[in-house]
Amino acid sequence: MLENIKLSLQSIWAHKLRSILTMLGVIIGLAAIIAIVSLIEGSSEALKKEIVGGSNNTLELSFATKAEFNSPDGSGTTGNEKMPDYMEAISEAQIDELKAIDGLKNVLVSYNAWGKMYRHNRGVDMDIRAVTPDYFTIYPTKGIKGRQLSQQDYLNNSQRVILNEFAYQSLFPDGDGLMKMVEFNGTPYQVVGVVKLSKAFTNAYGGEDYAMAFVPSGNWPQIQGNIDPQPTISVQAEKTDDLQRVAEEASAILNASLPESDYMYGVYNMGDMDGQIEEFNQAQFYLLGGIASISLLVGGIGVMNIMLVSVTERTREIGIKKALGARRGTILMQFLTEAMVLTLLGGCIGVGAGLGIAAGLTNMMAYPFIVSIPAILGGLAFSLLIGIVFGLVPAIKASKLDPIEALRYE
Template sequence: MLENIRISFQSILSHKLRSILTMLGVIIGIAAIIAIVSMIKGQSEQLKQSMIGMGNNSINVVYQQNGGEEEGFHELSYTTAPPISDETIESITSDPMVKGVSLYHLAEGVTAFHLTNSAYPQVFGVDQDYFNMFPIRITEGKALTDKELGSKHQVVMINEDARDELFPDGDAINKKVEINGMPFRVAAIFTEKKQDESVYYGEYGNPIFYLPKGVWPLIEGFDAPTQIAVQADSSDHIQEAGMMAADLLNASLPEAELEKAEYSVTNLQEIAEEMESFNQAFALLLGGIASISLLVGGIGVMNIMLVSVTERTREIGIKKALGAKRRVILFQFLTEAVVLTSLGGILGVLAGCGIAKLITVFYPMPFIVSVPAVAGALIFSMAVGIIFGLLPSIKASKLQPVDALRYE
């Protein structure tokens, strides 16, 4: 076997250009498959992190009415939640699955603003716990201090989309913004701070406003949080941690209250399964298209091996005259075909990884190389060599020594 591999490399190196052109179909096919699988896996991971885990293994536990959509989705407020006891929060935070908890207010809608380009500006009433889970990066002005976040000062931090719409001239710091008729001073402009720069969170263009949680009663008339974010210790525990928190919160509600509204979380498992199903179908479709290149490459390998058998007819005749058996000749040419396609497979894997990495530079998403895909591609490239190299190898093994020696 080692001798056959050595002879194969000698033959390939003696016809470098021909060998490269022969491998090109295999290289393109394997590269396309590896790049496609890597992109789909990277996109799937990006969606899981940004949509399912909110970018940092977090999930929202939402208080909403039973049997319908949340009230006020198109207005400024959500269903008013009852007060949450410190004992309930302590029970949630003491669970080993939970890394952090943030109680905050969220309202969205267009009724409080005169905005033209965005569907739903979002207004948050937050404290420092929220920013521990969802950090932001200040681009102008000064971030609100812990003292300000815990006060009833009418100050606000707005994102760049809100600044661009409310203050087209770009000068927003210390200017006034009215929210539900209440004036707020703009203290800072911010942008989202990515937890992982390889994750693309998307640019939705929604104006976002962060107010101190203590000032919320001034604009809504109640101070109980409408949203609870629970951060799990890992992505595997996101759903479980959210359901645990929802159960504890519902257990603290009176029975009469539970009949009207309750805390709930999105079924992330269903979302993940739907995403996985879509990605698999998409991968099969694109993989099937890329496999056409492998078929073309296999035909090229068969063609060049037939040419090689014709060129080396006298060599085959001499080996047979010296006592070489049919299987020795067959395995020699079959090994050469497998080595040729395997080299193409290796180069294809490297090219595919390079293409996938290059794409992540222009379209930010995680760069993930699928080990099973790489192993499958290499095995498949070897199989192409065996399948398409078998006919030329059989032809070589069937040559008669006398006819081969007389061949010119």
């Protein structure tokens, strides 16, 4: 066998250009399949992280009806569900209890509202959030003008606000808004800073053209306009795999102190969503993989063609070997091995090219680069199979040559 491999490599090296052109179909087909698999797995992982926990393993707990959690499509709701009579603000004791959950890294409590923020007669629709200092450890921002909210602002519940770029430019087209006053829900706030939100944050909340403002957490009654707080709870897990469990445990702790009602904190089961993502990716793979497989088929036909040519060119060599006592099986294995080595070399080059293409594409699309070992091993095995299937006919033809006729061949 080793002797056959050595002879095969010598033959391939002797006809380098012809061999490379023959391998091209296998190379292109396998490179396409490896790149497709890596790209699909990378996009799937990115989508799961975005849906389940963003880029930092964070999940926002939902406050919805019990029927809605039982049927995420909302089919179980009637529209007449009873809200809690009174919801108390989340206490420090509850936060400490949440932080004791195994696998939980951080917990955030914020109070969100939507409405118009005004500067004189100029109004801008705004997503305003009353936040704690920890908010910006999970959702980091980059200061552009002025300053961030200070510890003193949080302690005193100061009526200070920081705006994102879009909100600032919309309210102050001349860019002179620092230390000026704005008004939201009848309460004045002083603009102390302008920030740039992270790309992941802007993608999750409507893109660059999305106005946001942040005030100290104690201002929640002013921004929500009532004394019945409706907090938004975000939990951050150490690992993505623990996020669902951590969120469910956190929801159970919060629900224990809720007044009797049809509403509860909860998190939708991501298992069904994962299944839907996998089904979608599988459909994509079958479609794109089928197209790429055509290249492998064309490559296999090219291998058969070149091996038939090789048999014809080496007719006298075959005749001499048979005259010296070489068996049919020996000749068959020699040419079959050559076809297998040819396609396996093409497979190895295709795997390398596919990984390179995948790395470039995933980097360009900001997906994680995932190397699929099963796809690589399966691709190499498939390329070997192509060598066997398409090299069998030329090998059988070579083994059946009559030695006398072969020696007469010019």
